[in-house]
Amino acid sequence: MVSVAIFDYGAGNIFSLKNSLEKVGAIVDVITNFNDKNTYSGLLLPGVGNFDPAMNSIRDFSKIQFQEYVGNMPVLGICLGMEMFFEKSEEGKEKGLNVIDGEVIVLPSSMKVPHMGWNNLEIKKPGKILEGVENNSWAYFVHSYRVKPDSNDVITAESDYGIKVPAVVEHDNFFGTQFHPEKSSTVGKIMLENFLKECRQ
Structure with missing residues (x-):
């Protein structure tokens, strides 16, 4: 079995994510700081909370810097967790x-915000986290913001809301989903299994 940690920003219930990971064979700890030596094979940044408090919780309460703690360990960012991978956010x-x-950036005013519901994934190129996921599979989204990478090379899947919204990004050992895999039925289960496979490498 593979051991992973979920970082808890203190913003909400992360039981469903922990439960989903345990169902696909992970040993899961919930942590609130990076004060101890990293003994995990993977880290998850969950999709609950607001940008500034979440960033402050990572920076202000940990003795070990995020990058030093993570090293080459696979990291899965979900919704807010993925947004935190980037340089800045209009949310904070x-x-x-x-x-x-x-x-x-915030979703356009032409849309109902927050955007909530099932949307299909347009797979743009192969990705480790998308292995076994069929094009146009459906995933569950709840968000008010979207990422805008400088390079489209990191985008492996998009969703179409009338505008193209990056749905999955991959960059080195960092994997991000704008949707919630723990709420996305079989498709989400496949992606969590793929992440755990990366953690076992």
């Missing part, structure tokens, strides 16, 4: 983790 003033060049 804090700097992001800056592991992917680009920013996070």
